[in-house]
Amino acid sequence: MMTVRILCGALALASMPGHACEGLEVSDARVMESPPGASVLAGFATLRNGGDAPLVIRRADSPDFSAVEFHSLVRRDGLIRMTVDSSLTVPPHGSLAIKSGERHLMLIKPARDFHEGDRITVRLFCSTGTLEVKMPVEKSG
Amino acid sequence: MIAAVALTLGMLAWREQAERARPLVSGSLLPQPRPIADFALTGDDGRPFTRAGLLGRWTVVFVGYTHCPDVCPTTLSRLKAAKARLDADGARLAVLFVSVDPERDTPDHLGRYVRYFDKDFRAVTGPVDALTALGRQLGFVFVTNPGAEGEGYGIDHSAELILLDPKARLAGYLTPPFQAETLAADLGTILRKRVAR
Numbered sequence: 001m002m003t004v005r006i007l008c009g010a011l012a013l014a015s016m017p018g019h020a021c022e023g024l025e026v027s028d029a030r031v032m033e034s035p036p037g038a039s040v041l042a043g044f045a046t047l048r049n050g051g052d053a054p055l056v057i058r059r060a061d062s063p064d065f066s067a068v069e070f071h072s073l074v075r076r077d078g079l080i081r082m083t084v085d086s087s088l089t090v091p092p093h094g095s096l097a098i099k100s101g102e103r104h105l106m107l108i109k110p111a112r113d114f115h116e117g118d119r120i121t122v123r124l125f126c127s128t129g130t131l132e133v134k135m136p137v138e139k140s141g
Numbered sequence: 142m143i144a145a146v147a148l149t150l151g152m153l154a155w156r157e158q159a160e161r162a163r164p165l166v167s168g169s170l171l172p173q174p175r176p177i178a179d180f181a182l183t184g185d186d187g188r189p190f191t192r193a194g195l196l197g198r199w200t201v202v203f204v205g206y207t208h209c210p211d212v213c214p215t216t217l218s219r220l221k222a223a224k225a226r227l228d229a230d231g232a233r234l235a236v237l238f239v240s241v242d243p244e245r246d247t248p249d250h251l252g253r254y255v256r257y258f259d260k261d262f263r264a265v266t267g268p269v270d271a272l273t274a275l276g277r278q279l280g281f282v283f284v285t286n287p288g289a290e291g292e293g294y295g296i297d298h299s300a301e302l303i304l305l306d307p308k309a310r311l312a313g314y315l316t317p318p319f320q321a322e323t324l325a326a327d328l329g330t331i332l333r334k335r336v337a338r
Contacts (some may be wrong), residue, residue, distance in 0.1 A: 079284070106210050
């Protein structure tokens with residue numbers, strides 16, 4: 001039985017019927033507004049897995065950007081190091097927080113400048129299909 | 142009676158000392174500020190920026206680059222919020238963004254970038270060797286990370302805020318993670334400090 005949840009409010013979550021990432025819920029999705037001309041934006045969200053098996057997101061893309069990457073930040077010896085993760089794993093009946101200072105969706109080369117109130121579409125690809133997420137752009141801080 | 146007066150004077154002296162030595166919530170001050178040698182960078186107005194540009198007020202230095210998606214914009218936003226909480230005192234504080242990505246961060250681009258956060262923020266950059274030399278003096282490091290940003294590169298960099306006193310001396314550091322409230326408290330503390338000759 002496949003469940004597709006539509007969450008309301010600030011988060012609008014559209015799904016592709018029949019091809020969704022089963023058990024995956026996305027909340028608190030947002031993209032941080034950056035200065036005009038910025039070459040990269042950071043996206044944040046909380047991913048929940050309602051299923052019994054780990055949920056692996058193998059890649060992401062966006063019609064609004066040339067590429068989307070999964071990045072982690074590691075602090076070591078006072079240095080912040082940014083690493084690229086090849087996938088994201090949400091544990092069974094658990095969640096993965098993509099949050100500032102720890103990890104982000106790296107949105108590379110925007111098609112245009114985005115401002116507070118705009119919405120960015122990001123597609124998450126997992127083994128059972130694709131989930132399209134609308135991420136509102138917010139002022140950072 | 143004499144003992145009481147002595148005690149009161151002692152308390153006053155202690156309070157003054159405590160005010161001057163008040164510890165920072167999220168960082169530390171050097172026991173003695175450390176003078177820094179002159180340097181030659183370029184300001185976001187395209188003109189030379191040297192040590193003299195730091196004289197006369199407290200400066201908070203943050204090291205980064207504009208292709209940095211999370212840490213740099215977040216820190217600059219928090220600095221803006223902290224400065225706003227300091228009201229008029231905030232005007233006595235300079236915020237300087239040091240870009241360690243001179244290849245991509247032109248002065249003009251840097252100016253637009255920092256002033257998106259606050260019209261009074263300033264930015265500088267310069268040749269990598271000049272930045273490395275300044276880093277040695279101020280205690281920051283940066284390393285190019287070819288894999289970190291899609292088709293380009295990322296730069297791993299120090300995330301501390303570096304505090305420089307009005308005599309352009311290294312005074313201390315604030316350490317992340319930064320919150321507007323604690324930043325404002327710490328910046329308020331340093332602005333109240335008297336700077337010894």
